[in-house]
Amino acid sequence: MDNVMSMAIDLMLSGMGFVFAFLIILVFATTFMSKVVVRFAPEEPATPAKTTPRARPTGPASVDPDTTEAIKQAIAKYRSNHKK
Amino acid sequence: MDNVMSMAIDLMLSGMGFVFAFLIILVFATTFMSKVVVRFAPEEPATPAKTTPRARPTGPASVDPDTTEAIKQAIAKYRSNHKK
Amino acid sequence: MDNVMSMAIDLMLSGMGFVFAFLIILVFATTFMSKVVVRFAPEEPATPAKTTPRARPTGPASVDPDTTEAIKQAIAKYRSNHKK
Amino acid sequence: MENFSVLWTGSGLANLSGGQFVMILVGLLLLFLAIRKGFEPLLLIPIGFGGILANIPEAGLALSAAENAIHMAKPEVLAAMGSALEVPYNAAMDITPEVMQSFKEAYKNASVEMVTAANAVAVDNGYSDGMLYSFYSVAIASGVAPLVIFMGVGAMTDFGPLLANPKTLLLGAAAQFGIFATVLGAALLSWTGVMDFTILEAAAIGIIGGADGPTSIYVSSVLAPHLLGAIAVAAYSYMAMVPMIQPPIMNALTSKKERAIKMSQLRAVTRQEKIAFPVVVLLLVVLFLPDAAPLLGMFCFGNLMRECGVVERLSDTTQNALINTVTIFLGLSVGSKLSADKFLDLQTLGILGLGLAAFAAGTVCGVLMAKAMNRFVKEPINPLIGSAGVSAVPMAARVSNKVGLENNPQNFLLMHAMGPNVAGVIGSAVAAGVMIKLLG
Amino acid sequence: MENFSVLWTGSGLANLSGGQFVMILVGLLLLFLAIRKGFEPLLLIPIGFGGILANIPEAGLALSAAENAIHMAKPEVLAAMGSALEVPYNAAMDITPEVMQSFKEAYKNASVEMVTAANAVAVDNGYSDGMLYSFYSVAIASGVAPLVIFMGVGAMTDFGPLLANPKTLLLGAAAQFGIFATVLGAALLSWTGVMDFTILEAAAIGIIGGADGPTSIYVSSVLAPHLLGAIAVAAYSYMAMVPMIQPPIMNALTSKKERAIKMSQLRAVTRQEKIAFPVVVLLLVVLFLPDAAPLLGMFCFGNLMRECGVVERLSDTTQNALINTVTIFLGLSVGSKLSADKFLDLQTLGILGLGLAAFAAGTVCGVLMAKAMNRFVKEPINPLIGSAGVSAVPMAARVSNKVGLENNPQNFLLMHAMGPNVAGVIGSAVAAGVMIKLLG
Amino acid sequence: MENFSVLWTGSGLANLSGGQFVMILVGLLLLFLAIRKGFEPLLLIPIGFGGILANIPEAGLALSAAENAIHMAKPEVLAAMGSALEVPYNAAMDITPEVMQSFKEAYKNASVEMVTAANAVAVDNGYSDGMLYSFYSVAIASGVAPLVIFMGVGAMTDFGPLLANPKTLLLGAAAQFGIFATVLGAALLSWTGVMDFTILEAAAIGIIGGADGPTSIYVSSVLAPHLLGAIAVAAYSYMAMVPMIQPPIMNALTSKKERAIKMSQLRAVTRQEKIAFPVVVLLLVVLFLPDAAPLLGMFCFGNLMRECGVVERLSDTTQNALINTVTIFLGLSVGSKLSADKFLDLQTLGILGLGLAAFAAGTVCGVLMAKAMNRFVKEPINPLIGSAGVSAVPMAARVSNKVGLENNPQNFLLMHAMGPNVAGVIGSAVAAGVMIKLLG
């Protein structure tokens, strides 16, 4: 029994220590990564070029965002009403 | 051979007996359940409150049913024409 | 080593031979099949009757192709914009 | 060149047996019926295609690694297999048809441990399980595919019409007589010496009368796996032929006046009742028939997901991607049982004949039950909806509706027939549970 | 008639034990909470339903073939099982409760080889694995279902708010104290003799404090599979109760002024950062904690599929058909662990109590960490977002937002709270990795 | 503290070998190519990610339970493993690198029975199969994942252009020379002593020239599983590089005038022809090449589901949820073969070089075949569509179209090139069948 207690304390200390260590390193790594990205790979301006690698099955550019939004809402509505 | 025949007769009697017994009990259980439900959990009026527990992903209330119906038909049409 | 070489040559000869044999037979079989089909099962005219065996979930005929195309594009657009 | 002779001696043309040829034609016929005649295409296309694949000579797609090794009959491999399967054979002996037969028999009757050992030997010697055999093991031998499909069917079933008129459950009960009449018929064929069926085989054949694909496959995978191919083909074919089988019987057993009975509109059913119903069925299964728990449990689970309204994404997947995926592999797996040596047998003819009798008997009892009930209930029942009790959802209900309209163009029976129709699904699952309990 | 007596003696009514009755009520309660109260229905409906199925008397759905054979206790089968499991028993001996117990013990402690042999004997004698047992083997014992769900969660997670303010990762770290405090609590109960938990059990219980379903299931399947049912039920129930558990704690630990702190709007995050983040996390896992690789690896993989923008079809399937399918079978499998003999135990009470403590402790530490950080950072943090560090995505973040709005109707904390919220997912996966490394 | 030292000695940083470091960079490179350069992202993202996971030190994600136990090398466990694998070792002996090597060799060459026993020992001692190893077993070792993907590809393939001009099948045949030329090249490297390939390995490498992912994976899983990682990476990478590899060859082999040949519009193809075509292909497989039955059977089945028009829900699932799910696990499984000790080998360099040669040789033969055919047919063929015969659907057809437009802005070759393009899929499946028949 005593053994379980001391193992639990050990587990808590090493566990919390490790969790904090890992996430602190992650804070630094993330911050560093963001700086590198912003420096070396600045976000391309929002032109069609930006989305080249993105899979665009068949979508032509002729549908404006408002229509898209309307369809989006309609579909959401449709789906929430469906199969009731 | 004779054995198969008598086993089949036994199976028929006990099988049909059990099927009827089970479904007759189910008739009573269902009828009773319906009474209980109607008594203790009357259908809430058809207000939005009714559908609270129902998962509504993102659907805003601003799309009227007619639009929904139009979209629904359009999608059905689209899907039936697709990949021919 | 020599053995590998001679086996590779054998594999190439029999492999290319078989591939050509199979696809040449397929050319004839396909041509023959097309003739049989055109002869005995001529394409039904492009009326609704044609699509009878095709599963059409719910799509009524009241949505015209233009609408379908618009929806199609809108959906494609919506999908390509989704989850950016 | 040597390679060409290997290719030739291993080709289908050089090995095609008459049985395989016939079975390939049967597969093509199933595809034709499915595509051109609309016979249950969702199942018959995978079954038909799987049937053709299973009969490709030398490909061994429907055989296990050990069966493939036995078929290839290399002396040294056979010797190793022999020690695993306790067949007295050594590599110096001739490979006679009797030797081959004794290996096949030994494998069929071997214990799990011996089967495992034989397959290990086969894999060590470079053989592997055929593709369809793998599908069958995962999808059907484990029992999982019919259960998942039953869950999907549950998620697609609306019990509203049944709840509005619960006494139509009795029509679903009566129509199950088709199942047990068929068992009796099979036993009779056995008794009279026309054919030879064990009681297990008779029961598995009987379930065709349940008019419910997954139930048929589940029961025959438990009671008589070797008949599964013929039973599944018979079940789905006759379900597709319901519009031809039922109307003459319905017309013969009813008077014009009975067929014109107009039923009052069904009451509205609340959402809570629909949620509670699968739970009630489940509890009755718990109390009375644990052996129906896998089938009815998954069915009720699917229906609860459908009705509870809070897990729509699970319900959607169950009704679409999941059931479709499982249907494909279930169909191919059933097809694996259409190999010539299993299907081209006198028993198959018996199964096809008895299956037809089963549908007819179920229809008869459903209609007669409705007529009998009319003596006791005040609100009369149109006996045409009795035939829908065989299940074959929703085909049988549509047939009721169609025959009804022929007699009274204002009389729409569809919703009324949906009650006994879904009751038939429950009824045959109960019958399946009884048979597995008593024989399994 | 004999058949009727077989049906009766095999019925649930004749065999229902008190424990099974109670567990069926528990299953119904879970269904009620899920459907009427909206308690994590996606998981609790399959779990509750699976729990009922697992407790159907005589159906043995949650038992392996060998366990079913032992339960049925036919002398000749038991004798064969005895030789496989090294239990001294022959068919002539009486089957006393002690004999049954010794078989159960022997099976539980048997080596893989003996288990295989026992199941082969059972299958040879006509027994088979129960449906839920098969689901459990494939979905959970293999570890695959929680990992696939974690991949799906990764594909549904937006790390944008976290990337905009990476220091909120520390809130996610602090809230993991709930996990280890619970381990300590379980050890304390053991030490004081109130209950009896091994360190493995204590650790598995602690992970409830991670407020993350798949992580809890994964860890308990590795460390303490026999507690999996209770742990999963506790984890999902308390996650559903986050809106009740957290607000009082948050209000008690903060001043009105702290709760009204307005946080500045988050900066925009570029697509490249979102793509790079899962790779960065993966590389840290590679360098520092290989034991978290399955969980965090699949999580990062899902997130990379989401963000990279070139595999949208894979990402869509991961977020829909795949995660839904796996959720269904995961839930039913968890339900298989709700059998009366495993669940109705004093330990379950302890687990439920400790789980509640875990959530409270995590909340406390998250809030206090936020207050502590305010002493060091110049841009003040509203301590209400600290509670979101327990994860329970997105419920905990919504609670932060709601409590914030109660104190300052203009203060929208939702996006700010999403940072610690998803950080909590990473944090508990790291904690899981540490525990598996040190104890697994 | 002891725990910290356990965590440190088990961390990646303390165990990362040079080979693992390099392979993680390779994985990152594949991710980069997939995301930024659009190189076959659907496969290369899972493969690259899986490759990184497979090289996480100490995590053992790509190893079986027994391999993990051997790697951890606890004396008492090794002793038990030794008796299962017939390695002379007892717990008192030193664990030298030679001992470790002899265990690894023994496991690699063990019979199925010995492998089973070794894994049972490992599981009894607390080891388990790595996640990626499990995925590989289920997805690839069973052969099922490439077959299901092939079914999906069949369901996405339109044979219309091929049916309109069946003689383009010959272009698909000619381009398969790439496969056999590569086999010859690998044999030549072996003969000259530069590298060492067996005929099985040479054949598996050759299939890269088929330019068809699932076919490559299927063949190498049968003939040379240890090369599967390198072969799959080469196959998908070169497929992505088709727009770079092919145009120079096409321009070098054709005159300006040939490239400007305008082809007449394709005739309309009826629905019945499209339905009959997969059945015709299947029947030819039945008659001539049973060993191609798994690949071509599933391909034709998918195509029949697509075209028959009565099972659209099955076809939809096959093309979406099912193929996407399988792609994810296939990719991760392939990644499991990118572990440093398997991939960082001189053979991999040979495979990459030969793969490039294979694509080039296939392109050359396709173009030359088209030129040769022009001597015999009256309706001239633009030789640019010959290159599409390598398959790499639809990339190679697009390349034909693009090069065509550069020479004649009015000449749209896309539909004409789709014929040889899909013919190439059939052609390489036939070649795969021949190689499996003669060598498998």
Ligand code: NA
């Ligand atoms: Na039925």
Ligand code: NA
């Ligand atoms: Na957490």
Ligand code: NA
């Ligand atoms: Na090809």
